[in-house]
Amino acid sequence: xxxxxxxxxxxxxxxxxxxxxxxxxxxxxxxxxxxxxxxxxxxxxxxxxxxxxxxxxxxxxxxxxxxxxxxxxxxxxxxxxxxxxxxxxxxxxxxxxxxxxxxxxxxxxxxxxxxxxxxxxxxxxxxxxxxxxxxxxxxxxxxxxxxxxxxxxxxxxxxxxxxxxxxxxxxxxxxxxxxxxxxxxxxxxxxxxxxxxxxxxxxxxxxxxxxxxxxxxxxxxxxxxxxxxxxxxxxxxxxxxxxxxxxxxxxxxxxxxxxxxxxxxxxxxxxxxxxxxxxxxxxxxxxxxxxxxxxxxxxxxxxxxxxxxxxxxxxxxxxxxxxxxxxxxxxxxxxxxxxxxxxxxxxxxxxxxxxxxxxxxxxxxxxxxxxxxxxxxxxxxxxxxxxxxxxxxxxxxxxxxxxxxxxxxxxxxxxxxxxxxxxxxxxxxxxxxxxxxxxxxxxxxxxxxxxxx
Amino acid sequence: xxxxxxxxxxxxxxxxxxxxxxxxxxxxxxxxxxxxxxxxxxxxxxxxxxxxxxxxxxxxxxxxxxxxxxxxxxxxxxxxxxxxxxxxxxxxxxxxxxxxxxxxxxxxxxxxxxxxxxxxxxxxxxxxxxxxxxxxxxxxxxxxxxxxxxxxxxxxxxxxxxxxxxxxxxxxxxxxxxxxxxxxxxxxxxxxxxxxxxxxxxxxxxxxxxxxxxxxxxxxxxxxxxxxxxxxxxxxxxxxxxxxxxxxxxxxxxxxxxxxxxxxxxxxxxxxxxxxxxxxxxxxxxxxxxxxxxxxxxxxxxxxxxxxxxxxxxxxxxxxxxxxxxxxxxxxxxxxxxxxxxxxxxxxxxxxxxxxxxxxxxxxxxxxxxxxxxxxxxxxxxxxxxxxxxxxxxxxxxxxxxxxxxxxxxxxxxxxxxxxxxxxxxxxxxxxxxxxxxxxxxxxxxxxxxxxx
Numbered sequence: 094x095x096x097x098x099x100x101x102x103x104x105x106x107x108x109x110x111x112x113x114x115x116x117x118x119x120x121x122x123x124x125x126x127x128x129x130x131x132x133x134x135x136x137x138x139x140x141x142x143x144x145x146x147x148x149x150x151x152x153x154x155x156x157x158x159x160x161x162x163x164x165x166x167x168x169x170x171x172x173x174x175x176x177x178x179x180x181x182x183x184x185x186x187x188x189x190x191x192x193x194x195x196x197x198x199x200x201x202x203x204x205x206x207x208x209x210x211x212x213x214x215x216x217x218x219x220x221x222x223x224x225x226x227x228x229x230x231x232x233x234x235x236x237x238x239x240x241x242x243x244x245x246x247x248x249x250x251x252x253x254x255x256x257x258x259x260x261x262x263x264x265x266x267x268x269x270x271x272x273x274x275x276x277x278x279x280x281x282x283x284x285x286x287x288x289x290x291x292x293x294x295x296x297x298x299x300x301x302x303x304x305x306x307x308x309x310x311x312x313x314x315x316x317x318x319x320x321x322x323x324x325x326x327x328x329x330x331x332x333x334x335x336x337x338x339x340x341x342x343x344x345x346x347x348x349x350x351x352x353x354x355x356x357x358x359x360x361x362x363x364x365x366x367x368x369x370x371x372x373x374x375x376x377x378x379x380x381x382x383x384x385x386x387x388x389x390x391x392x393x394x395x396x397x398x399x400x401x402x403x404x405x406x407x408x409x410x411x412x413x414x415x416x417x418x419x420x421x422x423x424x425x426x427x428x429x430x431x432x433x434x435x436x437x438x439x440x441x442x443x444x445x446x447x448x449x450x451x452x453x454x455x456x457x458x459x460x461x462x463x464x465x466x467x468x469x470x471x472x473x474x475x476x477x478x479x480x481x482x483x484x485x486x487x488x489x490x491x492x493x494x495x496x497x498x499x500x501x502x503x504x505x506x507x508x509x510x511x512x513x514x515x516x517x518x519x520x521x522x523x524x525x526x527x528x529x530x531x532x533x534x535x536x537x538x539x540x541x542x543x544x545x546x
Numbered sequence: 547x548x549x550x551x552x553x554x555x556x557x558x559x560x561x562x563x564x565x566x567x568x569x570x571x572x573x574x575x576x577x578x579x580x581x582x583x584x585x586x587x588x589x590x591x592x593x594x595x596x597x598x599x600x601x602x603x604x605x606x607x608x609x610x611x612x613x614x615x616x617x618x619x620x621x622x623x624x625x626x627x628x629x630x631x632x633x634x635x636x637x638x639x640x641x642x643x644x645x646x647x648x649x650x651x652x653x654x655x656x657x658x659x660x661x662x663x664x665x666x667x668x669x670x671x672x673x674x675x676x677x678x679x680x681x682x683x684x685x686x687x688x689x690x691x692x693x694x695x696x697x698x699x700x701x702x703x704x705x706x707x708x709x710x711x712x713x714x715x716x717x718x719x720x721x722x723x724x725x726x727x728x729x730x731x732x733x734x735x736x737x738x739x740x741x742x743x744x745x746x747x748x749x750x751x752x753x754x755x756x757x758x759x760x761x762x763x764x765x766x767x768x769x770x771x772x773x774x775x776x777x778x779x780x781x782x783x784x785x786x787x788x789x790x791x792x793x794x795x796x797x798x799x800x801x802x803x804x805x806x807x808x809x810x811x812x813x814x815x816x817x818x819x820x821x822x823x824x825x826x827x828x829x830x831x832x833x834x835x836x837x838x839x840x841x842x843x844x845x846x847x848x849x850x851x852x853x854x855x856x857x858x859x860x861x862x863x864x865x866x867x868x869x870x871x872x873x874x875x876x877x878x879x880x881x882x883x884x885x886x887x888x889x890x891x892x893x894x895x896x897x898x899x900x901x902x903x904x905x906x907x908x909x910x911x912x913x914x915x916x917x918x919x920x921x922x923x924x925x926x927x928x929x930x931x932x933x934x935x936x937x938x939x940x941x942x943x944x945x946x947x948x949x950x951x952x953x954x955x956x957x958x959x960x961x962x963x964x965x966x967x968x969x970x971x972x973x974x975x976x977x978x979x980x981x982x983x984x985x986x987x988x989x990x991x992x993x994x995x996x997x998x999x
Contacts (some may be wrong), residue, residue: 194783195886195887196786238731253706268973269976272952272953273886274886274956275698275699275918276698276884276956276957277955278956278959279954280972280976280998281743281980282692283976283980285705285735286734286983287737290736333649336670338759355779431730434647435647457982498726498727499725499734502730502731503731504731505731511732514732515732519732522719522720526721529988530987531645532983532986533985534983
């Protein structure tokens with residue numbers, strides 16, 4: 094049976110989209126620089142069984158499958174490849190279960206992160222992973238990329254909350270991995286293997302996550318303004334040494350502050366060249382004071398801490414607005430390197446060097462508390478030469494992260510943008526292990542081919 | 547070259563043991579009931595390169611490799627198989643690095659858990675995973691089995707602390723997996739795949755763990771005595787609903803209490819039929835009071851909470867002594883089922899039913915806070931009929947754990963004792979995925995064959 098006949102046979106009417114314009118609109122993520130291919134079709138499954146049937150047909154016909162959630166990724170992981178079927182999982186968006194006593198939730202992959210957070214909050218529970226995309230990104234996409242966020246420094250990443258998955262495998266079978274219990278070591282941790290595999294091992298059709306108790310009371314925001322990256326780096330080191338564990342510790346540099354000022358006229362750049370924004374969980378006033386003391390001792394020209402929930406949120410605005418403010422200036426090439434946190438100042442200095450050497454503007458947002466930096470390379474739209482220089486700066490920064498004992502991607506994933514960097518980081522023997530695992534679980538090689546590996 | 551000549555060629559003199567008595571003494575773990583084979587040799591490597599060379603020789607000659615740490619396992623995972631080389635990793639016991647600023651440690655696999663904890667404590671740091679075997683068991687063994695412990699309910703298991711590994715693969719290569727940074731998503735999470743794989747995918751030669759700050763001040767122990775498992779189960783549910791997160795919540799039943807009394811004459815059984823022992827981190831007096839209130843409201847006949855470090859430790863004695871007290875009575879068949887924590891009372895009732903149905907004594911220790919139960923089946927030494935009945939009770943309990951949505955092993959691993967149970971739990975499709983992964987990473991099938999899968 095021809096491919097499209099076979100596909101139509103397993104889906105209800107209206108679930109296969111072949112209109113090129115509609116397909117094009119769902120053929121890429123937010124990585125402005127990553128290439129995209131031309132998909133053969135977009136499929137909108139309604140349930141796991143339909144996903145299974147589609148994958149089985151694709152496996153038989155050796156048609157690539159590219160799963161996607163909301164398309165908020167920053168590495169090109171969800172970009173179409175030529176001739177592929179895009180599996181748009183957004184429509185599978187039911188919260189199947191919230192078990193308050195067991196502190197777990199079971200959701201379909203299309204559930205938006207913030208929606209899950211709001212739903213479990215009604216039960217006094219909290220789903221911590223908080224990528225900046227949380228108003229739009231889906232739990233399926235978060236799991237596929239092992240998404241991070243600002244609270245990782247204290248609460249960990251998506252992998253730390255995924256207990257179990259239902260997935261469709263490369264042989265077109267629908268299986269359950271992992272568990273619902275708090276502990277469990279029966280067999281290999283295939284759940285952890287699928288989390289962060291960026292759609293290259295199978296399609297996630299259901300996710301079981303563990304939840305924490307919702308913290309009572311609003312957190313405190315502590316802000317420090319510094320006149321140099323070196324001084325801010327000293328403050329980060331002082332926090333690490335102090336024993337305080339902030340729930341977030343973010344760095345925003347002068348390029349970002351100016352971009353936000355140009356947009357929102359907030360006067361942030363007048364405070365200093367670099368802002369550090371710390372968040373302390375409710376009820377730890379002593380820790381908030383200690384965090385501010387760390388900032389002051391390290392040489393903050395100005396510091397403050399919030400006295401109520403509204404102020405705490407307002408003081409985080411600089412961080413929240415930095416990325417959209419930069420996007421207004423032109424296409425942004427987003428880095429995601431992570432280095433040992435003590436080397437954040439050294440890495441920032443090297444980034445500054447690459448900006449000069451390659452004559453590009455590089456702004457920095459960083460999850461400073463865990464060494465995860467987001468250098469943002471901005472070039473004027475349409476300037477091909479600047480784009481080439483930016484590309485070279487991007488790769489140089491990846492190499493420096495590796496040289497400092499770090500990784501090319503802390504939380505965004507490899508996708509298309511960081512394949513060379515990842516290969517350099519892992520080396521040929523470990524890459525060979527990856528290829529063995531990929532071949533074992535996706536023997537037909539249909540899942541997101543040409544990504545990651 | 548004959549196998550032993552090839553082995554001798556890659557090791558210095560004295561590293562290969564062929565004396566049958568010495569080999570026999572290192573041919574099994576603490577699972578009294580698991581079968582053991584006859585090893586061809588015991589090898590005591592001194593460094594990762596020697597491990598690599600031994601594995602390469604074994605792969606070439608298709609000789610099974612059984613890695614072992616301190617042999618404290620409870621599932622037969624380290625038991626010799628016929629004709630194997632036992633890789634005794636205890637001698638590779640160097641703490642290679644403690645980086646206080648980054649809060650990580652790098653250790654060889656033979657480092658004993660308590661030794662690591664003591665070493666990092668000198669830097670004000672804490673390695674949380676605390677299996678009961680911590681005075682003897684090694685970090686390599688802990689990682690290979692993804693060991694748990696009593697503090698998991700708040701602080702997680704070994705996997706949550708292993709950032710990176712150095713391993714020897716099935717093709718005899720020495721590679722690094724994972725990272726030293728707090729976050730990282732470059733490639734598949736092969737580190738998590740190796741953690742808990744019980745020596746079936748490769749040999750761990752180095753472990754990088756993340757550390758927490760050492761809590762300041764002693765924890766508080768809260769004890770409640772109950773006249774029934776049902777009342778104790780009510781208390782566990784009340785704790786879950788209260789929002790209090792104890793750092794441990796252990797249950798010890800009347801069989802254990804009597805065994806401890808018979809040994810140490812502590813009068814524990816006079817307090818009640820079941821004890822719950824909770825631990826609250828220092829500085830949370832309100833939570834300690836709330837925990838005690840949960841116990842009292844659920845019907846505790848007696849309760850108390852510690853006022854100093856010494857008392858806190860003393861009140862935990864019932865839990866610490868329970869297992870050795872039972873071992874005095876005869877061979878112990880140790881279960882490790884984990885169920886949704888709300889079903890702990892139901893699971894305990896079913897266990898009681900199986901004890902009656904099969905006419906065996908079953909004592910219970912449980913990590914009640916996370917639903918991980920350790921029914922301990924004790925039979926008189928040499929009573930073959932009782933042993934058969936115990937075996938049947940063991941399997942029935944596994945089936946009930948699965949029926950309640952749980953797992954056959956929460957933290958001890960599959961080894962030899964839980965292979966049938968694990969197969970029943972995972973089902974044929976997921977087992978096939980396991981076999982694919984195993985074949986991909988251990989193509990010669992030399993690593994711990996006949997275990998787990």
